[in-house]
Amino acid sequence: MSTSVANAGKKEKEKLDPKVLKVALVLVFGALAPQLDSTMVNVAIDSLTADLSSTVSAIQWVITGYILAMGLAVPISGWAINRFGGKKVYMLSLIIFLISSILCSVAWNTGSLIGFRVLQGIGGGLLIPTLQTMLVQTTNGRNLGRVISIIGIPTLLGPILGPVLGGIMVNDLSWRWIFYVNIPVTLIALWLAWTIIPSSATSQHKQSLDIIGLLLLSPAFAALIYGIAEMSKYGSLNNTSVSIPLLIGAALMVAYIIYALRTTKVPVLDLRLFRSRHFLASNITLFLSGMTMNGALLLLPLYYQQVRGESVIYTGLLLIPQGIGMLLTRSWIGKLADRIGSQIIVIISLAVTSIGTLPYAFAGAETNHVLLAAAQVVRGAALNGILIPIMVAAYEGLRKEQIPHASVSTRIFQTIGGAFGAAILATAIDHYMTHHTITGVTTLALAYQEAFWWSIGFSVIAVIPSLLMVNRKKQQEVG
Numbered sequence: 091m092s093t094s095v096a097n098a099g100k101k102e103k104e105k106l107d108p109k110v111l112k113v114a115l116v117l118v119f120g121a122l123a124p125q126l127d128s129t130m131v132n133v134a135i136d137s138l139t140a141d142l143s144s145t146v147s148a149i150q151w152v153i154t155g156y157i158l159a160m161g162l163a164v165p166i167s168g169w170a171i172n173r174f175g176g177k178k179v180y181m182l183s184l185i186i187f188l189i190s191s192i193l194c195s196v197a198w199n200t201g202s203l204i205g206f207r208v209l210q211g212i213g214g215g216l217l218i219p220t221l222q223t224m225l226v227q228t229t230n231g232r233n234l235g236r237v238i239s240i241i242g243i244p245t246l247l248g249p250i251l252g253p254v255l256g257g258i259m260v261n262d263l264s265w266r267w268i269f270y271v272n273i274p275v276t277l278i279a280l281w282l283a284w285t286i287i288p289s290s291a292t293s294q295h296k297q298s299l300d301i302i303g304l305l306l307l308s309p310a311f312a313a314l315i316y317g318i319a320e321m322s323k324y325g326s327l328n329n330t331s332v333s334i335p336l337l338i339g340a341a342l343m344v345a346y347i348i349y350a351l352r353t354t355k356v357p358v359l360d361l362r363l364f365r366s367r368h369f370l371a372s373n374i375t376l377f378l379s380g381m382t383m384n385g386a387l388l389l390l391p392l393y394y395q396q397v398r399g400e401s402v403i404y405t406g407l408l409l410i411p412q413g414i415g416m417l418l419t420r421s422w423i424g425k426l427a428d429r430i431g432s433q434i435i436v437i438i439s440l441a442v443t444s445i446g447t448l449p450y451a452f453a454g455a456e457t458n459h460v461l462l463a464a465a466q467v468v469r470g471a472a473l474n475g476i477l478i479p480i481m482v483a484a485y486e487g488l489r490k491e492q493i494p495h496a497s498v499s500t501r502i503f504q505t506i507g508g509a510f511g512a513a514i515l516a517t518a519i520d521h522y523m524t525h526h527t528i529t530g531v532t533t534l535a536l537a538y539q540e541a542f543w544w545s546i547g548f549s550v551i552a553v554i555p556s557l558l559m560v561n562r563k564k565q566q567e568v569g
Contacts, residue, residue, distance in 0.1 A: 129252025381511025415470025439475025
């Protein structure tokens with residue numbers, strides 16, 4: 091009997107298995123700590139700089155080091171799941187995250203904090219793709235949309251709760267509390283995983299670690315992320331801190347592609363998956379939609395803080411409507427994707443996302459908060475219709491042993507797309523400001539308007555690859 095996700099059982103109108111739901115909630119609970127941690131650290135930069143007697147440029151490595159370590163760890167997850175089983179890898183990632191959080195909370199200077207954050211990034215980099223793989227494999231191909239909608243819960247809560255909680259802790263307690271809160275959450279997650287998640291069977295064919303592939307792909311991913319992050323900082327490609335990492339990353343990626351297509355062993359990321367038109371289209375759409383979603387996640391809080399002059403805590407509260415919109419559609423979008431497929435949902439959602447972004451493309455320093463909140467609800471409701479169906483399409487038709495490779499691929503495309511989108515939008519704002527001699531709130535508002543138009547443009551471009559995605563649940567296995 092085929093192990094294909096596409097051919098596994100009756101997919102339509104099935105209730106979600108309570109056992110699957112329980113495992114999904116346990117796995118997602120463990121992902122809350124990394125998602126909240128990332129957003130909370132962002133609001134603590136000033137506090138870290140002052141308390142550790144450092145500079146902003148040095149403290150930025152607290153964020154950059156985490157991202158780079160995450161990039162290095164992501165490609166390892168597929169091999170590790172095949173070799174040791176998903177439960178062991180998931181628990182190991184939680185243990186790494188727990189230990190590193192404790193170490194971060196007692197960091198004594200900038201260097202120690204950066205080092206401990208690198209360790210934390212390894213845990214986070216292993217955790218998310220492992221979670222995705224375990225959940226998709228647990229479904230046996232049934233109700234993929236509903237399960238993937240559960241995967242999105244941490245992504246939903248992180249940007250909403252992170253800035254608010256981080257702001258409260260930094261203002262009223264200490265930046266160390268950002269790491270303290272990870273400790274009980276991770277301990278509970280470990281206990282739940284140990285007691286509830288069944289031990290996952292390892293592959294009968296033990297996959298040897300593709301050392302060459304790993305030495306090409308992991309640094310390629312990390313170098314690209316670093317170069318894109320530096321692009322946000324310097325505002326263009328005309329800087330060696332930007333161009334050199336990007337060129338190194340691109341060269342290593344090309345070298346990996348050539349190697350992976352020629353090697354006789356199972357590569358760390360199996361490129362044969364991209365023979366599927368639907369898988370290729372899903373990943374390209376995921377890249378472009380990452381530019382749309384993550385780019386706006388950068389713009390919205392900065393708009394409220396820089397143009398409207400709001401505090402970090404109040405900005406977090408003003409962003410809640412987008413989360414409400416996501417909550418409204420999260421469940422039924424998953425069911426709809428299970429029933430009719432992905433293409434039409436993604437196209438409509440990209441259009442609605444553009445509509446929800448339009449008020450910000452005209453917003454100034456005095457634009458009505460109610461209008462902007464309503465736009466956020468519309469935008470948030472549409473974001474689920476982008477991410478969930480794309481992920482369903484990416485996993486549709488894959489055999490069980492291909493799922494870890496798909497998790498690695500989707501994570502890479504989504505992360506690079508999000509970083510690239512944020513970099514382009516930040517560059518657009520800087521470019522506008524440097525070309526206008528008159529500075530002030532009005533000019534800054536116009537700069538953000540231009541950046542929001544760029545975000546709308548990303549959504550429009552993303553429609554093109556989405557046209558190649560599956561429109562009904564009828565696919566063949568990927569060879």
